[in-house]
Amino acid sequence: MQTVAVVGAQWGDEGKGKVVDLLARDADVIVRFQGGNNAAHTLVVNGDKFVLRLIPSGALHPGKTCVLSNGMVVDPIALLDEIDSFKRRGRALTPTDLKLSYDAHLVLPYHRAIDRGREARAGKFAIGTTGFGIGPAYEDKMARSGLRFEDMADAPRFAEKIERNLREKNLYLKTLLKVQPLKIKETIDALMAARRRIRPYLCDTAAFLHDAIADGKKVLFEGAHGVMLDIDHGTYPYVTSSNCGASAVFGGAGLPPGKLDAVLGISKAYTTRVGAGPFPSEISGRLADSLREEGAEFGSATGRPRRIGWFDAVLVRHAIRLNGMWGLALTKLDILTGIDLLRVCVGYQIGKQRYDEIPPSRAMLTRAKPVYEELPGWTEDVSTATSLEQLPVNAQRYLDRLRELCGVRLAMIGVGPARDATITLENPFVA
Ligand code: IMP
Numbered sequence: 001m002q003t004v005a006v007v008g009a010q011w012g013d014e015g016k017g018k019v020v021d022l023l024a025r026d027a028d029v030i031v032r033f034q035g036g037n038n039a040a041h042t043l044v045v046n047g048d049k050f051v052l053r054l055i056p057s058g059a060l061h062p063g064k065t066c067v068l069s070n071g072m073v074v075d076p077i078a079l080l081d082e083i084d085s086f087k088r089r090g091r092a093l094t095p096t097d098l099k100l101s102y103d104a105h106l107v108l109p110y111h112r113a114i115d116r117g118r119e120a121r122a123g124k125f126a127i128g129t130t131g132f133g134i135g136p137a138y139e140d141k142m143a144r145s146g147l148r149f150e151d152m153a154d155a156p157r158f159a160e161k162i163e164r165n166l167r168e169k170n171l172y173l174k175t176l177l178k179v180q181p182l183k184i185k186e187t188i189d190a191l192m193a194a195r196r197r198i199r200p201y202l203c204d205t206a207a208f209l210h211d212a213i214a215d216g217k218k219v220l221f222e223g224a225h226g227v228m229l230d231i232d233h234g235t236y237p238y239v240t241s242s243n244c245g246a247s248a249v250f251g252g253a254g255l256p257p258g259k260l261d262a263v264l265g266i267s268k269a270y271t272t273r274v275g276a277g278p279f280p281s282e283i284s285g286r287l288a289d290s291l292r293e294e295g296a297e298f299g300s301a302t303g304r305p306r307r308i309g310w311f312d313a314v315l316v317r318h319a320i321r322l323n324g325m326w327g328l329a330l331t332k333l334d335i336l337t338g339i340d341l342l343r344v345c346v347g348y349q350i351g352k353q354r355y356d357e358i359p360p361s362r363a364m365l366t367r368a369k370p371v372y373e374e375l376p377g378w379t380e381d382v383s384t385a386t387s388l389e390q391l392p393v394n395a396q397r398y399l400d401r402l403r404e405l406c407g408v409r410l411a412m413i414g415v416g417p418a419r420d421a422t423i424t425l426e427n428p429f430v431a
Contacts, residue, residue: 001261001262001428001429001431002213002216002217002218002219002261003213003218003219003220003221003255003259003260003261003262004023004027004218004219004220004221004260004261004262004263004264004428004429005220005221005223005246005249005260005262005263005264006019006020006023006220006221006222006223006263006264006266006329007223007226007227007244007245007246007263007264007265007266007319007323007325008223008224008225008226008227008229008244008265008266008267008319009226009227009265009266009267009315009316009319009320009323009325009328010226010227010228010267010268010271010272010273010312010315010316010319011225011226011228011229011234011235011271011272011273011274011279012039012224012225012226012229012244012273012274013226013268013272013274013297013299013300013306014226014266014267014268014331015266015268015329015331015332015414016041016057016222016223016224016266017041017042017043017052017057018041018043018044018057018331018414018417018419018422019264019266019329019331019412019414019422020041020056020057020058020220020222021043021057021058021060021061021419022412022419022422022424023220023264023427023428023429024056024057024058024060024061024064024220025061026218026427026429026430027058027064027218027219027220027429028064028065028212028217028218028219029064029065029066029067029209029212029217029218029219029220030056030057030058030059030064030065030066030067030219030220030222031056031066031067031068031069031205031209031219031220031221031222031249031253032054032055032056032066032067032068032069032072032222032224033069033071033072033221033222033223033248033249033252033253034071034072034223034224034242034243034244034248034252035072035073035134035224035225035240035242035244036053036054036072036073036074036075036107036132036133036134036137037053037054037074037075037078037079037107037132037301038053038129038130038132038134038224038225038240038301039053039054039224039225039301040052040053040299040300040301041053041057041300042300043057043060043419044417044418044419048089050089051300052082053078053082053301054068054072054074054075054078054079054082055068055079055082055083055086055093055098056068056220056222057222058220058222059086059091059093059097059098060091062091064097065096065097065098065099065208065212066093066097066098066099067098067099067100067101067203067205067208067209067253068098068099068100068101068104068205069101069104069205069206069209069252069253069254070101070102070103070104070205070206070252070253070254071104071242071248071251071252071253072101072104072105072252073104073105073106073107073134073137073138073141073242074100074104074105074106074107074149075106075107075108075112075132075133076106076149076191076194076195076198077190077191077194078107078132079100079198080194080197080198083098095200095201095203098201099201099202099203099205099208100149100198100201100202100203100205101149101202101203101204101205101206102148102149102150102202102203102204102205103148103149103150103205104148104149105137105138105140105141105146105147105148106137106146106147106148106149106151107132107133107134107137108133108137108147108162108165108166108187108191109133109182109187109190110133110136110165110166110169110170110173110182110187111133111134111136111137111140112131112132112133113133113169113173113179113180113182114133114136114169114172114173114177115129115131115132115133115134115135115136116131116179117173117177117178117179118177119131120177120179121177121178126276127237127238127275127276127277128238128274128275128276128277128304129240129275130299130301130302131302132301134240134241134242135240135241137241138241138242139241140165145165147161147162147165149198149202150202152195152198152199152202153199155192155195158191158192158195159188159191159192162187162188162191163184163188166182166184166187166188167184169182170182170184205253205254206253206254206255209253209254209255210254213259218429220429221246221249221253221255221260223244223245223246223248224244225240225242225244226244226319227244227245227265227318227319227322227323228273228315228319229244230242230243230244230245231243231244233245233318233322234362235277235278235362235365236362238275238276238277238278239277245319245322245323246260246263246323246324247323261428262326262327262428262431263323263324263325263326264325264326264327264328264329264411264428265316265319265320265323265325265327265328265329265408266328266329266331267311267316267319267328267329267330267331268295268311268330268331268332268335269311269330269331269332269333269335269336269398269402270291270295270308270309270310270311270332270335270336271308271309271310271311271312271315272295272297272306272307272308272309273306273307273309274299274302274304274306274307275304278362278363278365278366278368279307279309280309280312280314280345280348280365280368280369280370281309281310281311281312281343281345281370281372282307282308282309283308283309283310287339288307288308288309291308291335292305292306292308294335295308295332295335296417309345310342310343310344310345310370310372311344311345311402312344312345312370313344313345313346313402313405313406314345314346314347314348314355314356314357314358315345315358316328316406317357317358317405317406317407318357318358320406320407320408325408326408326409326411326428326431327408327409327410327411327426327428328406328408328409328410328411329410329411329412329413329414330399330402330410330412330413330414331413331414332414333382333391333395333398333399333413333414333415334381334382334383334414334415334416334421336377336395336398337377337378337379337380337381337382338377338379339377340376340377341374341375341376341377342374342375342376342377342398343372343373343374343375344372344373344374344375344401344402344405345370345371345372346371346372346373346405347370347371348365348368348369348370348371349368349369349370349371350364350367350368350369351367354371355368373401375394375397375398375401376394376397377394377398378392378393378394378395379392380392380395382395382415382416383415383416383421384415384416384421385415385423386423387423388413388423388425391413391415391423399413409425409426410425411424411425411426411427411428412424412425412426413425
């Protein structure tokens with residue numbers, strides 16, 4: 001297949017970075033199409049840990065083109081920091097390696113200040129955002145008051161637009177949120193300095209993608225977050241401010257519908273979530289603590305401890321159906337090693353009614369009691385397995401049951417954090 005989208009099938013942090021990094025070997029172009037630096041992908045390459053927030057994981061492979069397309073909201077200063085961190089590690093990203101859409105929106109310092117100010121005031125109604133200004137930036141996009149990278153073309157007008165917005169936002173920060181307003185000159189100076197370095201990367205990324213596809217190039221679309229954080233299909237209002245599913249590829253990158261060949265969903269062999277909101281299969285206590293430690297379940301973007309739960313087949317099925325997923329990559333199977341009895345959520349009890357599919361109102365999930373199926377665990381190390389047959393019998397049974405419950409092929413199984421600790425059963429680019 002020529003064009004493949006990778007999307008999270010849970011609440012983000014499913015291990016997409018590693019899967020994208022693996023698939024990027026077969027791709028020519030890797031595209032981020034939504035979200036911003038609220039995403040964070042952690043990769044371990046030759047024992048070296050990389051955290052990528054904006055730049056697609058494929059950038060670690062020389063010779064690939066990475067694209068940040070129009071559906072994204074990009075903090076220019078965070079982007080330059082990331083470019084600099086690549087350079088410090090010996091990988092200078094040139095405008096041939098990295099292309100940023102003229103139409104992507106800027107996340108500006110006032111978006112961050114508003115995000116944090118609102119969350120601080122929200123008390124028990126806080127969403128638990130990353131605080132990186134993503135929601136306020138998308139709000140401005142929809143309100144048609146946002147700044148796009150194309151605005152950088154004309155320096156005086158760029159500065160004027162920032163000042164005009166900042167005066168209004170400062171009023172909001174000071175009088176409503178009761179937080180310190182931002183200094184106008186300092187903010188503009190920092191953005192003008194960023195402008196000089198960013199401009200060479202700007203590109204009509206939709207046209208670039210159309211040409212790449214016409215030339216027979218393989219394109220990988222790297223989703224951020226997960227379907228349950230999708231603004232429309234997730235657990236609203238405890239969601240992010242973008243569409244995180246495969247459909248966002250069309251609006252967010254300008255790919256014509258019909259040109260996307262396959263969607264690969266990514267799910268952990270259990271479930272995690274950061275931030276507030278319903279989580280029916282959540283667990284607490286010693287087992288949750290040990291899974292958190294073993295799985296290093298602390299947010300890559302914010303360092304917050306992730307909430308932990310059993311695999312929820314109802315949610316993953318919902319994600320598969322919404323995205324027409326061709327297959328699923330299941331990550332972190334190794335973290336379940338050593339647990340006597342594993343549970344899988346196969347339905348919900350809400351009041352007197354049993355649901356085998358996601359209930360019609362997401363708010364009902366807050367009252368959902370998980371219905372579990374139990375499966376025996378395994379104690380043998382799985383991290384060196386390179387085929388299904390090398391896995392303990394109970395691990396194979398666990399995978400078989402998840403495949404059956406989800407009704408989709410398992411394409412990859414992650415058995416350890418390293419790039420190569422993955423059993424690849426089917427690679428969509430060679431399928
Ligand atoms: P925001 O995207 O910063 O507005 O945060 C909204 C919600 O999405 C919060 O619960 C965040 O923790 C969550 N979130 C955003 N990005 C990610 C991600 O990449 N992984 C997991 N959770 C995320």
